[in-house]
Amino acid sequence: MILPYLATALLVLATAYAAFASFRQQRDGSTATWIFPNGTTRSAQIAVGIGTLALFLALAVWLTIDARNSIRRSSRFLIPEGYVGWVRVEFQVNGAPPLPVDGGEYLFKFPPSGLLRTSSSEQYGWARDHYFYYSEKGARILPDTLPGGGGLIWGKINGEKSGSQGKRKYEEFFVGTERQFGEQTRGEQNVGSSAPATPVK
Amino acid sequence: MIPFFLYLAAGAVTGFHVYTLLMLAVLGSPVNPLELVSLAGSLCLLVAAYLSLFKPHAAAKLALLASLTIWCFYGPAIAHTVGWF
Numbered sequence: 537m538i539l540p541y542l543a544t545a546l547l548v549l550a551t552a553y554a555a556f557a558s559f560r561q562q563r564d565g566s567t568a569t570w571i572f573p574n575g576t577t578r579s580a581q582i583a584v585g586i587g588t589l590a591l592f593l594a595l596a597v598w599l600t601i602d603a604r605n606s607i608r609r610s611s612r613f614l615i616p617e618g619y620v621g622w623v624r625v626e627f628q629v630n631g632a633p634p635l636p637v638d639g640g641e642y643l644f645k646f647p648p649s650g651l652l653r654t655s656s657s658e659q660y661g662w663a664r665d666h667y668f669y670y671s672e673k674g675a676r677i678l679p680d681t682l683p684g685g686g687g688l689i690w691g692k693i694n695g696e697k698s699g700s701q702g703k704r705k706y707e708e709f710f711v712g713t714e715r716q717f718g719e720q721t722r723g724e725q726n727v728g729s730s731a732p733a734t735p736v737k
Numbered sequence: 738m739i740p741f742f743l744y745l746a747a748g749a750v751t752g753f754h755v756y757t758l759l760m761l762a763v764l765g766s767p768v769n770p771l772e773l774v775s776l777a778g779s780l781c782l783l784v785a786a787y788l789s790l791f792k793p794h795a796a797a798k799l800a801l802l803a804s805l806t807i808w809c810f811y812g813p814a815i816a817h818t819v820g821w822f
């Protein structure tokens with residue numbers, strides 16, 4: 537990696553130059569040399585100002601475009617009431633229905649098995665997703681918090697798996713208390729990471 | 738224009754280098770306080786670059802101070818890498 541060497545070399549040069557320029561005798565009538573100029577012309581100052589402004593504008597445009605591209609439509613995950621365990625969404629599955637859009641949000645309605653297949657593509661970027669338990673009586677919200685906040689959504693994973701039908705993208709997360717999630721992951725470690733999670737109703 | 742480009746390049750490259758080292762904290766790497774001091778020095782060097790367009794002598798003093806501040810991190814880092822201590 538060249539960066540540390542380049543940084544050190546430039547730092548040595550800048551230090552030596554600044555030290556020499558600082559302690560150089562400023563005699564009356566001394567002429568400026570090309571290496572130690574007494575200042576720059578007005579046109580050079582304007583050129584640097586315009587160049588700096590253009591740089592900041594380009595940076596602002598790039599950040600704005602990047603921020604817009606990183607935003608996606610929100611998702612609403614509907615999980616069967618009482619479901620505890622891992623749920624999984626498999627994307628780009630031939631023959632599976634596309635994801636419906638309701639109220640501007642993608643709707644992920646999981647069957648009791650916890651496995652949802654869709655022909656839609658996986659969306660990437662920042663969005664505030666919502667999670668619910670649903671039943672015949674209605675839906676109730678599942679909190680999605682940081683550790684220690686009493687949330688019921690944990691361990692979100694996005695991945696890609698190769699199989700007989702080619703590569704398939706998927707998303708998984710755990711539904712349950714933080715303690716249940718911890719016990720589940722510890723159990724997985726004990727028996728091996730390839731062991732499938734078993735949903736508990 | 739020589740001092741402008743020299744201070745600008747040195748400030749930008751050292752600043753970016755130290756910034757990448759500081760970003761390793763996201764992966765759990767401990768933060769060295771001297772890295773923060775060095776980053777402040779890099780910012781001062783960038784200020785000195787623009788000041789050099791108007792007041793070269795004052796800019797040189799500021800650049801020297803900024804460079805010495807940056808050396809607070811690079812000096813021990815180089816010495817450690819070379820194996821002096």
